[in-house]
Amino acid sequence: MELNQRVIVVTGGNAGIGAGIVRACARQGARIVIGDNLLDDTTEGLLAEVDELGGEAVAVRCDVSRRDDQENLLATAIETWHRLDGWVSNAGIAGPGTLLEMTDDDLDRVLAVNLRGPVIGAQLAARRFIEQGGGGVIITTSSVHEDWPMPDNTPYCIAKGGVRMLTRNAALELGPHGIRMINVAPGAIRTRLNEPWLADPGNVERANATIPLGRVGEPDEIGELVAFLLSDRASYLTATTVTADAGLSQYNHEA
Secondary structure: OOOOOOEEEEEOOOOHHHHHHHHHHHHOOOEEEEEEOOOOOOHHHHHHHHHHHOOEEEEEEOOOOOHHHHHHHHHHHHHHHOOOOEEEEOOOOOOOEOOOOOOHHHHHHHHHHHHHHHHHHHHHHHHHHHHOOOOOEEEEEOOHHHOOOOOOEHHHHHHHHHHHHHHHHHHHHHHHHOOEEEEEEEOOEOOOOOHHHHOOHHHHHHHHHHOOOOOOEOHHHHHHHHHHHHOHHHOOOOOEEEEEOOOHHHHHHHO
């Protein structure tokens, strides 16, 4: 129970990797504010699962591109449990589009959620941590595409590259306050976002052939990594990206 009674905010926490993070933190006894713009019929089931796993959770509708929505997540944590110990900026959206074909709306929508959202979350969390006397952990979720180009997905790759630099730069500013900031870059994970693509057996077969471990990852595998990074066992990690892709990006770079 390494996160016992620690208060963690998880954006995009209702499904996919976010739900995996919520479950992993619940196994460690955390108190979790689930922020998601897509709360639905599955939310009550996730809240019940958290309770069964030994954690506590509340769910709040949140569009991370809106500062007031993220401020509400923080206020919920403080009003419910009187402190904040960790903030996970996980919410993200897909953003296909080439440089030549993308519209301003395409670019603005993806950057607002995938980059502006984590910047706002990091700022709010860091200010609260300092008010509490320092310490605390901020986790961002990017992608292997923070570094590995993906043609036809230019807005998405731009945003994820920005998240990588946000983590590195902000961690240097926040280190003197005892605040750790770490980025997680998942590879091919079985999420709702990837369901249409994974529904094609041919896609899965091709993906598995280029992943050294030979399989697509599961959300809970990323969740367990994030729970570890939030814990004191990762006390000497900050200003870095932890890539969790079963070797996918290395394989393709060498190919």
